[in-house]
Every structure is written in structure tokens, then in C-alpha cells.
Amino acid sequence: MGYVLMTDLFAHLRMRVLDALHRILPDLPDDIAARVEVSPARDPAHGDMATNAAMVAAKAARRKPADLAAALAEALRDGPEIAEAAAAGPGFVNLRLRAHALHAVLPAILQAGTAYGDGTRGGNLAVNVEYVSANPTGPLHIGHCRGAVVGDALANLLAKTGYAVTKEYYINDAGAQVTALAWAAYWRYLQAIGTALSEEEFAAEVPGGLQYRGEYLIPVGAELAAAHGPALATAGGGIAAPERWIDIVRDHTIAAMMRAVREDLAALGVAQDVFTSERALVETGAADALIERLRGDGLIYEGVLEPPKGKTPDDWEPRPQTLFRATQFGDDVDRPLRKSDGSNTYFTNDIAYHADKIDRGFALLIDVLGADHGGYVSRLKAAVAAVSHGGAALEAVLCQIVHVMRAGQPVRMSKRAGSYVTLRDLIDEVGRDAVRFTMLTRKADAQMEFDLDAVVAQTRDNPVFYVQYAHARCRSVLRAGAEMFSPAATADAALAEVPLDSLTAEPELAVIRRLASWPRTVEAAALAREPHRIAFFLYDLAADFHMLWNRGKDDAALRFLQAGRSGETLARLALVAATAVVIRSGLAVMGVAPVEEMR
């Protein structure tokens, strides 16, 4: 067929605009040209697209925006894709495209499949996206869920934009918390072998108290009992001699918790490529080596910090500490690297971890964190700058808290009360796809209400349903089309070859324009690190499609399938098939499975 396929219609027209602009202004500086955009027309009455080129170039050209716009419109008129170009408003040039240029979007989509929208903007840059990274001290809960979904979708999005992405999980398996976990597991072990102690009697013996009382450790205790019998409680062991059993119990428990974490993540459809252990960084000496490396660079000193102004902790006392010169890299204060017992702070090991990522060749590190870690970001950026000598960048994506609601009432999330919403509970209740989609219906740094009733509602105000319904309708039409013709004649590859001249109705063109803007949406979302934009795009596309569908309710001649008019029908099927492809493509970024039919 005679369609010139292009992977991004907007990028293509931007080239046309720049060509025309350079003919008018041969000396246009590159930095001005870089600001030229071709974007969808806000109002269809303006045409298909608009460019700001005249306005951004006006100053450098010493010409009035409106005059330059008129000249640019003249230069663009009657181009191969452009039917009409007109100056408008303060200096926009509105473009109306020839029908074949818009139509060409469909075969491009049908040939590329879900690769349509893939970009090269990332330039194959090695990016590490770290997310979830929960302590292995219990099952994942809903607080981890948002980070898991946002991180996973962001990684998919960056990969689609041409970055070489590694998905990573940092296991916080060092420090006091996993020791407390080991004590808690030891209690379950004592129960499994039949202890005479009560829980409170045991808790009184635990340094720092018995912290993790959830039932999820009961199986771990049973496993330890099966593997070791009473040996961990006798033979010189027991509560008074934790050094005899603590390593065994801790290792076993962490392994069990991480197994559970991976299962929970798998249930959510998340599977990181790399899991890095904090303990391993400590035990292999990587963390100590890192400190020496920074000391060699003169970035570590022994000093005393000022107490925070206005809010001095009760137990504050000046104390010499091992400090990292974070202030040299833009942080507010230098940061301690050693606790008073001589062990590393969390930050120290985290520097070593980020140094490890840099050493593995990543130029861009993205950490998806809870918003309560917001105050931690500046020191981490300082550390990355110091360790990489400015060669690597760290970005943080902060996820705000999720309030779980049921029937308009908040669901409490307290570990102690036992009404703790685990990730698994959430998935079991509303389904993995609804969880993932819904988590992406808000900007990550905005608080979100997750209404358990709303996300399973089958109405327009539930985007999960609304988008899935649009896809199901596409598939329904295509199944009916395959009956009318044949599966081969209605396959995407065959539909990519059909003439499309009959697609002239405004609602049809609206869908095509939306499909044409998919690549730029992907790129913009990736550059902004905002995967939620994909969800909003799909919602808009679904709305365009439902509108088109309903036209057939008013006028039977406007339905997709027209007996006896195979040319028109095939053209419409191409539009439907392309819509389905882009919905699938967007859902794939979000990690959501498309449905073939609604039940």
C-alpha cells in the first residue's frame, strides 16, 4: 500500500517544521530549535497539530511572533503531509494533516505491534531502578505495594524509551532489625519444640523486647525445629547464650522471609533482575573498603555535629563521630557513618551499595522510595556524587502514603492489632491487575486513597474497568470481523495492508490522533519519570473508543461491521485492531494483562 510508515507522526512533523523554519531563519541557534514542539491541537477546530516554533524563535529572529508564524505557515503549506497551515493566536501555527498522513498511523501500529511507541531517547544508557527494598522482617504490606508497582512500571517505561534498564531490590538484611527478627523466630522455634515459657516471660529476656509477634513466623519456627530438633535450645544454647544460635536462626529466617517476599512480588507480577544483600556488602568488606576510599579522598573526618536547631532531642549530647562531608556535595549537614557501638549506619552501607551499582556500570540510579525517606535523598545524592566523582546521577521517586478505604471508611493498618493489610490480602481481594492499574492512577508523590470497593466497580469512574472494557470491545469486534471475513484476513498484518480512505468521520480521526500521540506520551512520561501518565493516556484512549463505538447506537451505518461493504469494514477493523494494540502496549508498561472479554 501507499502509506509511508513512520514511528512517530509528531516527531516527523516536527522535522518538517524545523526544515521550514531553517529555510526562513538559516542561522537559527540549536538551543532555540530544541525548544520547538509539535503538539496535539487543543481544539480539533484548530486542526490536528500545533507548533510553537514561531514564538520560541521570534526573539532570536528579531521578528514579531505573529509575522514569523505567518511566514512559517506559508512555508509549510502544501507539504507532503500538510493540507493546511495557518498562523493563529499569539503565534501558533496550526496544522491540518492530509488524510493519508493520519491514516498511515494505523499500518505503522499494526506492523510494529506493541513495539509501536518504543523510543531511542534513552540512548541505551544503563539505568538501575531500585524499588521495594523492604526489610525482610515480614510479609509485604500495602505500603510496599505502591513502590513496587511504580518502580516496576517506571522500569518498563524507561526500557520502552530505549534505556538499558536493570530492576533491582536491595535486601536490608543487616542491622538491628534482623537481629530482632531472629529473636522473634527463636520464640516460634521454642514454641515448636514445646517451651514452658510464656510469651511475656520470653519477651522480658529479649534485648530490646520482642518486636515481631506476627503469626507468619510460626512456620519458620517449625522449620527450625524440624531441622535442628531441640539442639538450638540446649547444648549450651538457649536464651542466655544467643551467640550459639543467632546466626543460624537469622540466616534461616531471612531466607524464609525473602522467599515470601519474592512470592508476594510474583503474585503482583514483579520480578527484579538483581537482589543485592546489605549483609554481603558488610561481610565481604565492601562497605569498609568504601569508607577507606572516601577517607582517601579526604571526605571523612572525626567531628561533632551541632544539634538540630529548634528541636533538640532530649538525650542530645555532643559526641565525636565519623562523618562524611556531605555538605561538600550540597547536603545540609555532614552525616555520621558509624554508630556508637562501632557498626556502620544504614547510610554507610547504602553508600557502599550505591557505589557497587556505579561500579557495575550504571550511569543513572533511580531509587523508588517511600515519602518518609524524603529527608534521606540529599545525603544519598551527595554520596553518589562523591563516589562517582560526578559521573553518575541519582534520582529519587518518592511515593506518598496509600490510605486503604472500605465503604468510605479507612482500614486500619496496625501490625499489633492484626488488621494489617498485606499485599497478598489486597491482591486476593481485588486482583493483581486492578491493584497495579489503580496504583498508577495518581502521581506518585500525591497521597492516594485506595478504595477496595471502587477498584472492583464496573463503571466509568473506575479506570481499570473502563480501559479493560474498551479493549474487550475491540476484541469482540475483531472476533465478529474474523467470522465475517476470515481470521487471516483480519489479522493485524493483513489489516496493515487495507486501504483506509473511508475513515473520515471525526470520532474515527479522534482515535487516530490519540494513537498518533502514543509515542510522545511514552517519551514524556519516561523523561518525567511519571508512569501514571500511561494510565491517563489509556483512559483517554478508551473514552475516544467508547464514543466511537456508541456512534453505531445512533446510526447503524456507523457500526464497524457493515455487511456488503467489505472495504469500509476492513478499514474500520484496522482502526479497531490498532486501538487494541496500543491499549495492550500501555497495559504492558503498567504490567496489567488485557482482557479479551468481560464476564
Add this chain to the structure above:
RNA sequence: GCGCCCUUAGCUCAGUUGGAUAGAGCAACAGCCUUCUAAGCUGUGGGUCGGUGGUUCGAGUCCACCAGGGCGCGCCA
């Protein structure tokens, strides 16, 4: 006290990185099923974009200050 994030229609939220008359859904009202799925669609009303200044051709978007909300602030992770 300091730092970061947030404030857009009655409610929940978008706003294409500074573009034209600020948009959706819900709620309210009025319409559309002999049908490729009405689980949908169409229309109407609803706004000093928290406030005040500033930057420029142009500000919801950038800057300064103020008000309100959230998070954080040495040896937790």
C-alpha cells in the same frame, strides 16, 4: 526553628515540563438500548488554579514572600 513535597469545580484528580477560551470522572439535571456487550454514550450547569508581588510576547506551570496540610531533622531502616 530548618529542609523537602503538596494546595486546581461541591468531592476525587489530570493538566503534554512556559502556550490559545484551565480539563475528566463522581454528585445534580435532561436525553439515547429490536443493536458489534447500555458495565456504555450525548448534552446542561459548576473555577479570582490557597494569597500577594515578580520574571516575559504569554504563568495553574518558573522566582520571592505569606497562609494551610503532609513528611523528615546524630548513633532507625
